[in-house]
Amino acid sequence: MNKQLLDVVDYTRETLGLHNYQLERYYFFREKTLLNETMYSVSMEWFPNDAEMTTENELNPEGTAVVDVDFHTKAIRRLMFIGDVNRADHNVYPTSEAKEEAIEWIEDMTGLVFGRQFLIAREEEQVLQFGAAVDNIPVSPGGIIRTTFNDDGVLTDFYIDGDFPNEEQIRWEPFALTPDKYEPVAEAQCKLLTLPDQEQEKWVPVYGIEEVFLTNDTGRTMPFTFGADRSSFVMKDEALQWDEPLDGEFETEDIDLSPEVTLETVLANEPHPDTFPLTEAEITACEREALRFMRLVYPDESGKRQLTGLYLKDGYIVAEIKPIEKAQNVLDIKVKLLIERNTLTAVNYIDQARLYEMFQQFAAAGEPVVSQREAFEVLREYVDAEPVYVYDTSRDRYIMCGKIDCDYSVNAVTGEVMALNEMG
Numbered sequence: 001m002n003k004q005l006l007d008v009v010d011y012t013r014e015t016l017g018l019h020n021y022q023l024e025r026y027y028f029f030r031e032k033t034l035l036n037e038t039m040y041s042v043s044m045e046w047f048p049n050d051a052e053m054t055t056e057n058e059l060n061p062e063g064t065a066v067v068d069v070d071f072h073t074k075a076i077r078r079l080m081f082i083g084d085v086n087r088a089d090h091n092v093y094p095t096s097e098a099k100e101e102a103i104e105w106i107e108d109m110t111g112l113v114f115g116r117q118f119l120i121a122r123e124e125e126q127v128l129q130f131g132a133a134v135d136n137i138p139v140s141p142g143g144i145i146r147t148t149f150n151d152d153g154v155l156t157d158f159y160i161d162g163d164f165p166n167e168e169q170i171r172w173e174p175f176a177l178t179p180d181k182y183e184p185v186a187e188a189q190c191k192l193l194t195l196p197d198q199e200q201e202k203w204v205p206v207y208g209i210e211e212v213f214l215t216n217d218t219g220r221t222m223p224f225t226f227g228a229d230r231s232s233f234v235m236k237d238e239a240l241q242w243d244e245p246l247d248g249e250f251e252t253e254d255i256d257l258s259p260e261v262t263l264e265t266v267l268a269n270e271p272h273p274d275t276f277p278l279t280e281a282e283i284t285a286c287e288r289e290a291l292r293f294m295r296l297v298y299p300d301e302s303g304k305r306q307l308t309g310l311y312l313k314d315g316y317i318v319a320e321i322k323p324i325e326k327a328q329n330v331l332d333i334k335v336k337l338l339i340e341r342n343t344l345t346a347v348n349y350i351d352q353a354r355l356y357e358m359f360q361q362f363a364a365a366g367e368p369v370v371s372q373r374e375a376f377e378v379l380r381e382y383v384d385a386e387p388v389y390v391y392d393t394s395r396d397r398y399i400m401c402g403k404i405d406c407d408y409s410v411n412a413v414t415g416e417v418m419a420l421n422e423m424g
Contacts, residue, residue: 002263004071008042011074012067015109017089021046021065028071029259032272034141034163034231034391040071040266043078048087063087071266076109079158084150096149102128106145110160117164118145126150132164139165139389139398140213140224165389170398175387176216177402182385185214185221186404190376192412194365202363205413207375208420209383209406213390216400222390224403231393232312234278239306239324240291245299253347255338257314273341274312282317285344286310290319293337293346308334317341368412375410378417382408 001009009023026044033039044067051061060066062083069076086093094102103114112118115136122129126149132142143162150156189210194203211224278286290307298305309320319337336350385402392399409420 002267004267005042005263008069008071008074009044012044012069012076013046015076015092016065016067016079017092018046018065019089020049020087022049024060024064028261028263028266029068030261030265030272031259032274035396036231036275038269038272038275040261040269041068041077042071042266043068050087072269075111076158077160081156084156086150086154086156090154093155094147095155096126096128096153099123099128102147102155105155106130106147106158109158110145110164112164117166118143132162134165134167134170134389134398137387137389139163139391140403141391163391165391165398170389171395171400173216173400175400175402177214177218177385177387179385181218182214182402182404183380183383185212185218186380186383186385186406187373187376189404190372190379192368192372195409196359196362200363201361203359203365204411205365205368206409206411206418207370207372207379208409209379209404211403211405213388213401214385214404216402222392222401232274232277234283234310236287236307236309238287239303240294240321241303242291242295243302244295245302246292246295248296250293250296250346250349252349255316255348257316259314273315278310278312278317282341282344283310286317286319286339289339289344289346290321290337293349294321297349305335312341313338315341316347317344319346366413370410370412370415374415375412378410378415379406379408382406 013019013021024045024047026042029041029043031039031041045060046065046067047061048063051063060082063085064082065088066078066080066082067076068078081087094105096102106112107114117132117134118130119133119136119138120128121131121144128147130145132139132144141162143160143164146157146159147155148157186209189212190207191210192205192207194205197204213222213224215222287307294301294305304324305321306324307319308322311318317339319339321335321337323333333352333356335352337346338348339346383404383406385404388401388403389398390401391397407420408417410417
């Protein structure tokens with residue numbers, strides 16, 4: 001076994017008390033972080049020495065420890081005991097009886113400081129979940145930590161994902177968004193949408209506040225949804241239109257989005273291909289490829305759809321294509337066109353229109369009676385702006401923002417106020 005890998009294996013055995021376990025198999029994976037860094041991890045499956053081996057369904061035996069470790073830092077990223085049975089040395093694990101003990105264990109595992117880098121987000125008898133924070137203020141996009149305990153109070157699951165910034169990555173400033181500053185933005189975010197009512201099998205028109213981040217100086221807003229894939233996002237607003245369709249068929253190819261890599265790649269510590277930003281030449285080529293795709297696959301839809309953006313995903317370029325006439329329902333219907341980055345040729349696509357299929361029998365939404373202004377006046381008292389540090393790609397820092405949100409909606413036909421989590 002490679003010496004560096006052996007060091008990781010020995011560290012894992014000692015740290016997690018796996019002395020009565022044997023390493024059965026392992027795999028290597030690569031991913032890109034939000035901060036455009038490359039992380040390599042090794043996923044290991046440890047079998048208890050006294051495990052009853054079975055080939056039925058090729059399942060791992062009860063008590064198997066599945067562990068994901070950052071190869072280069074040795075940080076434990078995931079730990080799961082199969083069947084909720086932990087046969088490791090219990091002396092190195094916290095119990096569900098002492099929350100403080102679990103927090104201290106997490107601090108030891110991660111090097112993070114409770115209160116300064118993570119906070120309790122969910123607390124139950126057998127589950128303790130945390131979210132990333134800086135000085136007790138949430139961050140976005142942030143990280144999540146989850147610990148789960150079995151019926152005996154023994155830890156059987158640990159998981160950490162995402163980013164947990166430190167104070168050096170924060171542009172500190174006091175939260176300054178008062179209602180007179182954020183309410184005008186909240187009013188602009190008050191949108192009419194149609195939501196599916198599963199119980200009544202019909203579409204219901206409602207006004208709700210679309211979540212958004214407002215910078216502390218009120219100078220701009222930032223979208224609420226943001227992920228590692230989206231950090232490479234190049235926004236476009238380009239109508240796809242043509243005079244004549246193309247003859248022929250679009251040939252699809254099998255795609256490989258697997259993050260698995262070889263040990264040689266891990267040892268070389270090569271950058272993830274998605275850490276290299278899209279070039280102007282690539283963007284231009286993808287625009288042409290999106291148009292070619294539409295002329296082949298949707299020949300009768302000239303001028304009905306637009307290219308809304310491009311982003312990188314595991315060696316591919318994803319082109320997002322959406323209807324120009326935006327639907328008012330909550331379903332974000334789009335075509336995701338996968339373009340091979342090496343050849344700049346489209347090789348496959350996903351049409352999310354099938355999301356509509358389960359709602360085809362739903363009755364149409366009624367005609368709105370309540371105006372947008374009237375709806376906002378009702379929702380005004382429920383609107384909140386929570387301080388959140390939001391990652392700003394242009395500054396490579398987390399900046400102070402207010403998360404404008406509202407847990408209630410107004411039925412556009414009846415004027416009834418309803419909690420969003422009660423709609424169904």
